[in-house]
Every structure is written in structure tokens, then in C-alpha cells.
Amino acid sequence: MSKEKEMTEIINMEEIIFNIDEEKVGQRIDKYLSEAIEGKSRSFIQGLIDDENVNVNDKKIKSNYKLRKNDVITVKLKEPEELNVLPEKMDLDIVYEDSDVIIINKSKGVVVHPAPGNYTGTLVNGILHHCTDLSGINGVIRPGIVHRIDKDTSGILVIAKNDDAHNSLAVQFKDHSIKREYYALVEGRFSTLEGTVDKPISRDKKDRIKMAINSDGKRAVTHYEVLEQYDKGVSLIKCTLETGRTHQIRVHMASIGHPLVGDLVYGYKRQKFNIEGQALHAKTLGFIHPRTKEYMEFTSELPKYFEELLDKLRK
Numbered sequence: 001m002s003k004e005k006e007m008t009e010i011i012n013m014e015e016i017i018f019n020i021d022e023e024k025v026g027q028r029i030d031k032y033l034s035e036a037i038e039g040k041s042r043s044f045i046q047g048l049i050d051d052e053n054v055n056v057n058d059k060k061i062k063s064n065y066k067l068r069k070n071d072v073i074t075v076k077l078k079e080p081e082e083l084n085v086l087p088e089k090m091d092l093d094i095v096y097e098d099s100d101v102i103i104i105n106k107s108k109g110v111v112v113h114p115a116p117g118n119y120t121g122t123l124v125n126g127i128l129h130h131c132t133d134l135s136g137i138n139g140v141i142r143p144g145i146v147h148r149i150d151k152d153t154s155g156i157l158v159i160a161k162n163d164d165a166h167n168s169l170a171v172q173f174k175d176h177s178i179k180r181e182y183y184a185l186v187e188g189r190f191s192t193l194e195g196t197v198d199k200p201i202s203r204d205k206k207d208r209i210k211m212a213i214n215s216d217g218k219r220a221v222t223h224y225e226v227l228e229q230y231d232k233g234v235s236l237i238k239c240t241l242e243t244g245r246t247h248q249i250r251v252h253m254a255s256i257g258h259p260l261v262g263d264l265v266y267g268y269k270r271q272k273f274n275i276e277g278q279a280l281h282a283k284t285l286g287f288i289h290p291r292t293k294e295y296m297e298f299t300s301e302l303p304k305y306f307e308e309l310l311d312k313l314r315k
Contacts, residue, residue, distance in 0.1 A: 020071040029056065032077065036037040047167030048075065048173070051226070076110075085119050090126025095156065095298055100165040100291050102131065102144075104157045105300045109276065112148040112157070125158060134161065146170055147244060152262070152277025155182070156285040156300045168290035173244060179286030180241040181247055183227075183302060185279035185309065186258040187268065190234055193226040197252040203246040210265060211247040213255050220245040222252040230313040232272065234261055238283075250278060273309060281306055 016037065024032055030049065034042040046063045048054050053076040056065060093105040104123065106112070111122045119125075127144060128134060134143035144159040146169045160166035172178050202217030204210040221242035228236040235258070239249050250266045253259060259267030263278035286297035302310070 016075045016077060018073040018075070020067045020073065022069055024067050025069050027063045027067050028063070029061060029067060029073065031052070032067060033073070035073070037077075041164045043164045043167045043171075047163075047170060048077075050171065051079060053077075060085045085114050085124055085128060087121075087129035088120060088125035088194060089129050089134070090123075092123075092126050092130060094130075095300070100161055100289070101169075102127065102161060103285070103298050104159060106149060106154055106157050108152055108154040108303055108305070109155055111151045113145050121156070133160060147173055149282050150247070150250075150278070150280070152279045153182075153282060154300075154303045154306075155282025156298050157239075157282065158285060158287065160290075165290040168244075169287060170289055173278045176244075177243055178244075178290070179284060179297065180244065180282070181284035182239045182241070182282045183283050183306075184237050184239055184249060184253065185261040185306070186235055186253050187261060188233060188258045189229045190226045190237075190258070195224055195256075197222045197224070197256055199252060199255060201251055211245070211251050218245060219243060220248050220252065222249055224253070228310075229315075232313060234272070236310065242285065249280060275305060275309065279306060279309065298307065 012269055018036060022258070024025050030045045033054070034040060034046045037045070045054070049061065049063050052060055054061065055074045056071050058074070058277060072161040093107070094102060095105050096103040104127075106123060113124045114120070114122050116153075124143060124145065144161060144166065146158060146160050146166060149155060149157060158169060160169055161174075198219070198221045199213045200217035201211050201220040202214045204212035205214070223240040223242065225238045225240075226235055227238055239253075241248060247266070250263055254263070260278040260280055261267070261273060262271060262275045264271070267278070281302055282300070283302070284297065284299045286295060288294070289296050
């Protein structure tokens with residue numbers, strides 16, 4: 001049966017419905033749909049399935065589902081919205097780039113993506129000037145963005161240049177196989193040189209702008225290692241993320257009595273050092289390349305302000 005005959009209905013170019021005959025029985029659904037829908041790869045289809053945009057007989061399924069006779073598959077293909085964010089020329093610190101990904105070393109003070117009412121001066125504005133064909137990847141105001149780091153956090157960030165790369169990286173972030181290491185300067189000294197914080201995080205129930213430790217939150221795991229301790233009662237630590245919740249390191253370290261230096265949201269209101277925002281740097285990022293399937297790892301040196309602060313502490 002031809003693809004045209006298998007496809008029984010198209011609704012507003014957004015919802016596609018397939019009926020399965022005997023020829024396709026036993027085939028994996030992701031493989032079938034990647035062949036049935038022109039221009040959509042298997043990893044793109046897997047992303048649709050993960051986002052629950054593919055149903056079989058009105059039920060959710062997984063990518064390894066094997067087709068049965070008379071199955072009715074519904075696929076939701078949302079058309080990319082028109083991008084409202086304008087490209088802006090920006091001095092980007094590009095660590096690596098190929099046809100699938102861009103690795104950026106983000107500066108402290110730069111917002112990653114726009115928010116309603118604030119569509120300029122972000123990393124996305126600069127990326128859109130550098131790479132002009134990202135408008136349909138991951139929505140209107142977050143084109144190409146797979147993950148983000150806070151405005152006052154510096155360091156390594158990966159950006160996807162096409163749907164396949166975005167879906168592949170999103171799966172790796174979702175299953176926690178991405179390597180993410182951060183350096184943080186925190187208040188206090190430690191009695192043990194390594195540890196793990198395993199506490200669930202969700203929105204603060206009293207202050208919705210903040211995150212907090214909540215029993216009904218999503219599981220969050222941060223492993224830390226003490227690298228240096230200083231006489232002024234602060235310590236340099238390396239944090240390895242097992243999960244990636246919003247403000248995870250900041251919330252976790254504050255919860256064990258070691259808030260980040262410079263963090264006025266989760267830390268002390270009176271700070272020892274004159275810095276803008278938390279002393280946190282995304283130092284290492286490792287992942288499987290979406291196309292080559294080879295492991296890649298990128299490391300960023302600590303920014304100047306961070307190094308200068310450490311030099312003062314070491315004297």
C-alpha cells in the first residue's frame with residue numbers, strides 16, 4: 001500500500017492519521033513513521049513520541065512499540081510559529097561549530113533566551129544573527145535551545161542547529177546521560193571532601209519566582225567535591241549534575257548550609273565579596289554527537305572575575 005493510501009486524513013496540516021494493514025505489522029512505530037512522513041527523521045519522530053504527540057488507538061506509546069493490524073496512529077505536527085525575536089549582532093565566544101551543533105562559552109550577565117516583553121540582548125538574538133535558519137527549532141523564543149544556564153552563571157552551552165540534533169540532545173538530557181560539571185564558590189568549610197545532595201525540587205510555594213526543596217517536587221541529584229578551602233570561610237567545589245532542575249546547584253547547596261557566594265536569592269543578603277550574582281561556572285559539557293554518535297567533551301576556563309577572586313583568597 002502506498003503512503004498516500006495509508007494516510008487517511010490530514011487536519012489543518014497539523015494532525016495526520018494512519019491506518020495499519022498487514023504489511024506493516026511488527027514494524028517499530030518510529031521506523032514506520034520516519035518512512036511514512038516525508039522529511040522527518042527517526043530521531044525527530046522519537047522526539048514527537050517522547051512529547052506525547054503520537055498516539056496509537058488514542059493511547060500513549062513508546063518508540064519501540066510494534067505495529068498491529070488495524071492500529072490507528074495519530075501524529076500531531078505543529079507548524080513552526082513565526083519567530084518574533086530579531087537577530088542581533090553579538091560577539092559570541094564560539095568554542096565549536098558544525099552543521100548540527102554550536103558550543104558557546106556564555107559570559108556572565110547574558111540571558112540565554114528572551115521572555116515575553118524582553119526580546120533583545122539575549123544569547124538567542126546573537127545566535128539568530130550568526131545562524132539564520134533556527135526559527136522552527138524548539139519554539140518561538142527558544143530556537144535551538146536545548147538547555148539553559150542562569151543569567152549570572154557563565155560557561156559552556158550547546159545549541160542545536162536542526163530538529164534531529166535538538167531531539168537527540170533533548171533525549172540525552174532527559175535520560176541524564178549528558179556530562180555536566182560546574183565550579184562554584186560557596187560559603188563555609190566542609191568536614192568531608194565529597195558528598196551528594198538528593199532532594200526533590202519544585203517551585204517555592206510561597207514565592208513562585210524561586211525554586212525550593214519540596215517533597216512533591218521532581219527528583220534532583222547533585223554530587224559535589226571540595227577542591228579548595230580558604231581562611232575567609234569559603235570553599236571552591238566541583239558539582240556534577242545527575243539531573244538538571246532549575247537553579248539546582250544553588251538550591252541544593254543552600255539546603256545544606258553552603259549557599260553560593262554572590263547569590264542574593266538563595267544565599268546571604270550581606271555578601272563578603274563585591275561580585276554581581278552567584279559565583280557559578282558551567283565548566284565541562286560532554287555528550288554524544290547527534291550525527292556521528294561519537295562522544296564529545298568541551299571545557300571552559302573560569303572567567304576573569306572568578307580567577308581574580310580565587311587569587312585573592314589564596315593569598
